[in-house]
Amino acid sequence: MSGTLSPIDKAKFVAAKRAVDYVEDGMKVGLGTGSTAAWMVKCLGEMVRNDGLKITGVATSTRTAELARQVGVPIVTLDEAKWLDLTIDGTDEYDHNLNLIKGGGAALLMEKIVATASDQMIVIADLSKQVETLGAFPLPVEVIPFGWQTTKALIEETLVNLDVLGRTASLRMNGASPCITDEGNYILDLHLRRIGNPRQLSLVMNQIPGVVENGLFIDICDVVVIGNGDGSVEVR
Numbered sequence: 001m002s003g004t005l006s007p008i009d010k011a012k013f014v015a016a017k018r019a020v021d022y023v024e025d026g027m028k029v030g031l032g033t034g035s036t037a038a039w040m041v042k043c044l045g046e047m048v049r050n051d052g053l054k055i056t057g058v059a060t061s062t063r064t065a066e067l068a069r070q071v072g073v074p075i076v077t078l079d080e081a082k083w084l085d086l087t088i089d090g091t092d093e094y095d096h097n098l099n100l101i102k103g104g105g106a107a108l109l110m111e112k113i114v115a116t117a118s119d120q121m122i123v124i125a126d127l128s129k130q131v132e133t134l135g136a137f138p139l140p141v142e143v144i145p146f147g148w149q150t151t152k153a154l155i156e157e158t159l160v161n162l163d164v165l166g167r168t169a170s171l172r173m174n175g176a177s178p179c180i181t182d183e184g185n186y187i188l189d190l191h192l193r194r195i196g197n198p199r200q201l202s203l204v205m206n207q208i209p210g211v212v213e214n215g216l217f218i219d220i221c222d223v224v225v226i227g228n229g230d231g232s233v234e235v236r
């Protein structure tokens, strides 16, 4: 499956390959979204098809659900599964406390619901995602389309009182139209540069009317599996 890969794809692949070692027969598994998570879904598909692994997956996006079906991983809804043993997902940033910024692929809402409904969340990443302080990656915030410009103004106004360096938000676009999430919402990307207090920021953002969820994952991730371009893997 891995063929000849670029160093970055190799790093993602080896992280995914190591993370699926945590998956056991009979488990209910949350399936993340993104290019790294896609390797994990393909690895699980291979284990289902070739080794007879019996698992049930809950997808965090329509993209992931589609891929899971293609590779033979059985999918149910979260309400059917109720609670999951494990979620494996990618990330946009992780810090030394294993706090994350997620949502680069616009799936943060379902990703956070699924990860929170899991006994364990394992993040798969390459070293480029590791940061001293979160915030270089713009923080995605999912907002409802109704009154989104008012919500954006409220967010920017609120940021003035918080420990961040940048204070502007931009509407994520998909070509000439707003990017629409699987739940029919918009994404505002917050250009903060440095987030001094991620926990406080996450709590405050979710108090603003119109905000559905933000991409900060605080105390949700248990393990980070880091792949390197030379094929080595580190687990934290």
Ligand code: 5RP
Pocket (backbone or CB within 6 Å): 032, 033, 034, 035, 036, 037, 089, 090, 091, 092, 101, 102, 103, 104, 105, 106, 107, 108, 111
């Ligand atoms: C999607 C996400 C992804 O996990 C995150 O963007 C990382 O993606 P990739 O593995 O492609 O770098 O949060 O909403």
